[in-house]
Amino acid sequence: MTSTSQDPYFIDFPQRIKSIQSEMQNQNINVYLGSRLRTLSWTTDAFCPWRSFIVIPVEGLPTVFSFVIDAARIADDSWLDEDHVMGFAPMGGQDQIEQISDFIKDNLNGGKGRIGIESGMSNYLPEGWLTHYEYEQFKAALSDCELINAHTIVDRLSLIKDEGTINRFKEASRIVDEGHKAVYAAIKNGGWKGMTETEIAGIAALGMRRAGSEWEWSFTGGNEIASGYRTGLAGGACTPASRREIQAGEPLMVDIHAMFKLALGDHSHNYLIAPATDRQWWHAQNFMAIVNKTLETYRAGITPSALAEQMMNFAEEKGFADYMVPGFEHGIGMMGDEWRIGLNDGPFPYWTNPDHAYQENEVIICAMQYACPEDSIGFRYENPIVFHKDHCEALSKYPLEIKEI
């Protein structure tokens, strides 16, 4: 598939490759061997769900390697032609180690050079770091080469989002809002009666698919729906929908996900199923107050730790700090980039640097989890935000409110 620069969702992928190659030259790297899902999405414009690699030479086009059953589809979806998307299979000369190492050797003078790889750790399971086994196999097959960790090249280049990427995120958020409308239409006026969390997840999925979503992308269970005590699990920021039936007098958390051209919509909305108690409303008001406060505070220049400190002080003043998870964000980028903020330059390797200063046109998920297990109640807020000089722009426009239905 191709798009032109007139397309609001246009991304200059060849320029992204050139930027990587320029940095490779600066670091005297001859070949970049990308294996992370985020790297593949950011460079190919295609979803690569099977184990895949991208080999970027110091000049010219990159070549993608994926499981043979999906390679033709990747070539069709990406900006690369079929000669630059190879399939690997368990056949002589066609397994991923031999195929890729032969390809790399063909790209190197005398089979020698420095190869940038992606090695690290993540809380996000499908990150796609090179495994120990793969590393050992490539090291043996490319015995005249030096393998060096180089993922920071892609991390740094993908940090600030370009216009096409931000527009894709806006569209993904618009689609998520359609999902929330579909859920509300289904559960209002007693429609929730007899419904399970999984059913609500499906209603949201249908609404979003009708609006053009490709996938309920989140590895945390697609659309995360929680009701009753499940909303208030301590620190509980992961609630794949269960078969639990929605009950009167309980909270309901609807955290849904849409994907549009590898950009990710992620917005959580919360309800109280009637009759709501005063205590439940007290929690709800606390939650909305801190969401508003957080959105007012986010802007370029602030850091995760400074933001968290301000918000926790606010919660302490209002008397609900005990119920707040003291984190207010998670990273986001094109599919596969859903974890750390910024670069790997914090005190704990591969965790968010608490002193990372947000820059204009960074995108994160503004995320908050309010949980009171003893009252069996909790709320979640998630919304992609774009950083601007003096404010942040929330991409999901679904109104912030907690309705009693």
Add this chain to the structure above:
Amino acid sequence: MAFQYLSQQWRDEAEKRLKTELPPERMNYVTSSMNNLYKNCPDGKDRFLYFKFEDGNFAEMLVGEGEPPKAEFVISGNYDVFAKITRGEMGAQRALMTMKLKLKGNMVKALKLASLADRLNKVLAGIPTEY
């Protein structure tokens, strides 16, 4: 009369049969080329067998020693393995899956050509051959 495998006479017979038995429509009008690299032939030498099709038409077939022409696909293995495939004693796919043969080239394109390679092998298998 039997032809010596990979001899000039065998090549000529193969060309004649490929031209008559595999018309362009049977070859899906494909344009591609393939080298079979035979290691450890009975005389101890290595040989190549090169095929080229253009728009499904048989274009070229070469048997030789030394550096083969460039081809889109290269399949390499021992003479014995190729001989078993040509005699119909082993499938080419099984030979690849058990690493008795190695394929170099775009696997996605190779998948599209797998049935054509089988047709070609069947024609070659029909040649009375001494190994």
